[in-house]
Amino acid sequence: MSGFDDAIVEFDLALNHYLNGDPGAVQDVFSRGEDVTLCNPVGPPCRGREAVVRAAAEPSSHFTGGNLKGVEEVSRFVAPDLGYVVRIERGQAHVDGSSEPIPYALRVTLVLRREGESWKISHRHADPIMAPRPLATAMEQPPA
Numbered sequence: 001m002s003g004f005d006d007a008i009v010e011f012d013l014a015l016n017h018y019l020n021g022d023p024g025a026v027q028d029v030f031s032r033g034e035d036v037t038l039c040n041p042v043g044p045p046c047r048g049r050e051a052v053v054r055a056a057a058e059p060s061s062h063f064t065g066g067n068l069k070g071v072e073e074v075s076r077f078v079a080p081d082l083g084y085v086v087r088i089e090r091g092q093a094h095v096d097g098s099s100e101p102i103p104y105a106l107r108v109t110l111v112l113r114r115e116g117e118s119w120k121i122s123h124r125h126a127d128p129i130m131a132p133r134p135l136a137t138a139m140e141q142p143p144a
Contacts, residue, residue: 016066079084
């Protein structure tokens with residue numbers, strides 16, 4: 001496996017901790033650079049190490065008993081110092097003490113870059129859009 005592949009595997013393993021209320025392992029895979037960005041499905045885009053750490057920690061605090069069930073890779077490109085993966089992540093977790101685990105599927109883009117001898121995530125975008133939808137649903141509607 002390449003260092004790029006190792007970083008993806010490390011992130012996937014970290015997601016299991018994340019889905020059990022521990023965001024630390026996921027945060028470790030993110031870049032330390034101030035240009036790191038995160039677009040998670042429950043908040044606005046954020047930029048900078050401190051903002052990404054904070055934005056990643058909050059959703060994780062609601063999860064227990066979760067796990068990543070599978071990943072479907074759609075596309076990838078890797079150059080010597082930069083690469084990306086587009087994929088579907090499927091998992092489940094108890095949310096805020098729910099009696100049953102709640103399944104999820106996210107459309108995800110991960111951008112990684114080489115930082116020293118390792119690869120780090122410099123950008124993650126995740127959203128729940130998994131099926132075609134009318135264009136109007138993606139556009140802001142003016143107040144009535």
